[in-house]
Amino acid sequence: MSAEPVQIETDVLVIGSGAAGMYAAIEAARAGCRVMLIDRSLIGRGGATVMAQMTVAVALGAEAPDHWSHHYQDTLTAGRGLCNEPLSRLLCEEGPACITEMDSWGVGWARKDGKITSTFAPGHDRPRCVYVDFLNTGPAVSKTLRSVVHKTPGIARTGDLCVVDLLKVDGEVAGAVAWHVGSGAPVTISAKATVVATGGLTRLYRRNSASANMGGDGYALCLRAGAPLIDMEFVQFFPIGHLAPRLIGMDPIMWDPFRYKLGGRLLNRDMEDFTDRYGVPEDGKYVITRDVGTYAILKEVESGRGSPHGGAYLSFQHVPAEKLREAFGPVIDRLAANGIDLTRMPVEVAPIAHYHMGGVAADVRMRTEVPGLLVAGEAVGGANGANRLSGNAITEALVFGREAGRTAAARVKTMKAVPPPDKAARATVDLIRSDPPKDMPNTAAMLTRLQATMSDDVGPLRTAARLNRALATIGELATAVGDRPFGDNGSFDMQRLDWFDLRNMLTVARAVTQAALLRTESRGAHQREDFPEMLPQWRANQAIRLHGQDLDIATAPASAVEVAAQ
Numbered sequence: 001m002s003a004e005p006v007q008i009e010t011d012v013l014v015i016g017s018g019a020a021g022m023y024a025a026i027e028a029a030r031a032g033c034r035v036m037l038i039d040r041s042l043i044g045r046g047g048a049t050v051m052a053q054m055t056v057a058v059a060l061g062a063e064a065p066d067h068w069s070h071h072y073q074d075t076l077t078a079g080r081g082l083c084n085e086p087l088s089r090l091l092c093e094e095g096p097a098c099i100t101e102m103d104s105w106g107v108g109w110a111r112k113d114g115k116i117t118s119t120f121a122p123g124h125d126r127p128r129c130v131y132v133d134f135l136n137t138g139p140a141v142s143k144t145l146r147s148v149v150h151k152t153p154g155i156a157r158t159g160d161l162c163v164v165d166l167l168k169v170d171g172e173v174a175g176a177v178a179w180h181v182g183s184g185a186p187v188t189i190s191a192k193a194t195v196v197a198t199g200g201l202t203r204l205y206r207r208n209s210a211s212a213n214m215g216g217d218g219y220a221l222c223l224r225a226g227a228p229l230i231d232m233e234f235v236q237f238f239p240i241g242h243l244a245p246r247l248i249g250m251d252p253i254m255w256d257p258f259r260y261k262l263g264g265r266l267l268n269r270d271m272e273d274f275t276d277r278y279g280v281p282e283d284g285k286y287v288i289t290r291d292v293g294t295y296a297i298l299k300e301v302e303s304g305r306g307s308p309h310g311g312a313y314l315s316f317q318h319v320p321a322e323k324l325r326e327a328f329g330p331v332i333d334r335l336a337a338n339g340i341d342l343t344r345m346p347v348e349v350a351p352i353a354h355y356h357m358g359g360v361a362a363d364v365r366m367r368t369e370v371p372g373l374l375v376a377g378e379a380v381g382g383a384n385g386a387n388r389l390s391g392n393a394i395t396e397a398l399v400f401g402r403e404a405g406r407t408a409a410a411r412v413k414t415m416k417a418v419p420p421p422d423k424a425a426r427a428t429v430d431l432i433r434s435d436p437p438k439d440m441p442n443t444a445a446m447l448t449r450l451q452a453t454m455s456d457d458v459g460p461l462r463t464a465a466r467l468n469r470a471l472a473t474i475g476e477l478a479t480a481v482g483d484r485p486f487g488d489n490g491s492f493d494m495q496r497l498d499w500f501d502l503r504n505m506l507t508v509a510r511a512v513t514q515a516a517l518l519r520t521e522s523r524g525a526h527q528r529e530d531f532p533e534m535l536p537q538w539r540a541n542q543a544i545r546l547h548g549q550d551l552d553i554a555t556a557p558a559s560a561v562e563v564a565a566q
Contacts, residue, residue, distance in 0.1 A: 003185035013191035018047030020377025020401035021197035027405025029154040044146035052138025055129035057391030079385020087383035098398040169419035173372035177428040193408035205353035216508030231358035233515035239293030241352025311350030366404035376404035386524025443498030
């Protein structure tokens with residue numbers, strides 16, 4: 001017998017405790033709301049932010065003249081014509097205020113002559129990206145926000161809660177029903193406003209740079225609640241994820257900071273520079289964008305010019321040892337402990353799933369089409385179009401999180417009471433407490449098969465044949481998953497957790513794959529080898545809705561809002 005159901009009431013429920021979720025909770029609490037911040041991991045220690053090592057794009061203009069409109073234009077250029085331009089503008093225009101507030105909270109942005117310093121990143125027209133240090137920016141942001149969350153009255157925090165479904169009452173989202181991993185208890189949380197800040201979907205792929213809880217939960221939750229998804233086909237692959245030799249205890253995307261500071265050379269099997277073949281000669285500099293870099297490396301591999309493990313070489317052998325140590329200090333010693341001496345050897349790198357441009361459709365106040373449901377951070381679709389500009393991810397998390405918190409607080413002030421949840425929660429509570437089917441496949445093997453399918457058939461380079469094959473596999477897995485959770489619902493029942501994960505991951509995988517199949521062109525992070533051209537008629541966004549068990553996909557012209565550069 002599973003544990004007895006638990007019922008909780010709050011003003012604002014925030015699901016997900018990365019940068020976006022924590023900022024949303026802080027902002028709502030500062031407006032006087034009772035906030036409940038929940039996560040399936042430890043609060044503030046899961047998701048993508050805490051793992052981000054690099055830089056944050058923001059037009060501070062502290063060292064050299066800059067303006068948000070320049071950042072905005074670079075964001076639109078990177079997005080290949082598909083950005084939701086009001087969201088892009090919000091990201092760029094409000095970024096400086098968030099970075100300044102983070103500075104007042106003691107995050108420790110790097111400074112030069114007393115001013116916050118900025119560095120170049122690919123796709124930007126000037127030095128614009130701030131950082132704490134080149135390998136610690138994300139952890140510093142997370143630590144700072146955790147500290148503010150702890151100090152802000154009105155924020156309750158609970159981990160080990162896997163949200164199973166959003167709670168709907170009279171057509172509005174009124175909280176969520178979760179499964180407490182530690183006890184197996186269903187937990188119904190009633191709220192006047194709900195913010196989904198659960199991050200992206202990179203766990204769908206075999207090689208990924210984010211934490212294990214980023215399987216697209218928020219996308220599936222919002223889709224089942226009636227909110228449309230947008231641009232789901234655009235999965236960003238980080239081109240130089242570490243591949244070989246073996247690297248223990250270090251982030252696979254750690255080579256980006258090295259390239260920021262020192263350039264480095266991308267080389268093929270024959271030790272030849274090759275990016276010029278794909279329209280971006282680097283000459284030891286770091287100027288290639290992520291979509292083009294991913295394409296270039298995979299095409300070299302496909303042509304038989306890849307490195308031994310199926311990627312490309314990244315070499316810093318031309319950089320003197322003293323310059324390497326000046327730039328990265330003790331990191332050089334950590335590399336040496338892994339048998340890597342950059343003065344004597346290159347490393348192998350290859351694309352790795354890193355970020356998702358798509359997500360839940362929302363307006364500039366982070367409201368979805370469903371009243372009471374807001375989204376924040378990477379859960380929001382559209383701001384980055386077909387390809388995210390380097391450094392925009394943490395900026396997006398901070399700006400969208402803050403805005404979601406403000407909007408949630410404004411909604412709370414208009415409501416007298418939390419809607420009663422009893423009837424609406426019953427079906428999900430029964431699902432959580434249900435007995436398992438007699439025949440239960442191996443969920444770990446199913447997850448592995450899904451990740452392999454997405455990596456091999458819905459990766460950076462796509463064809464109709466591969467995408468159709470992926471849809472067939474996803475269908476087989478969905479049939480095997482069925483409609484009743486596996487496991488006995490005991491304490492920390494990993495089989496039941498896998499079932500809830502697969503339920504969401506298969507829905508999201510199908511959304512990505514079907515959207516990719518329908519987009520018969522190549523644009524940004526979506527590359528169709530059978531449709532290699534970027535076509536003007538596809539300057540359109542694809543919106544996905546759930547009807548029963550089917551996904552309905554409609555296209556609409558991309559927004560076109562112009563802002564004059566200043």
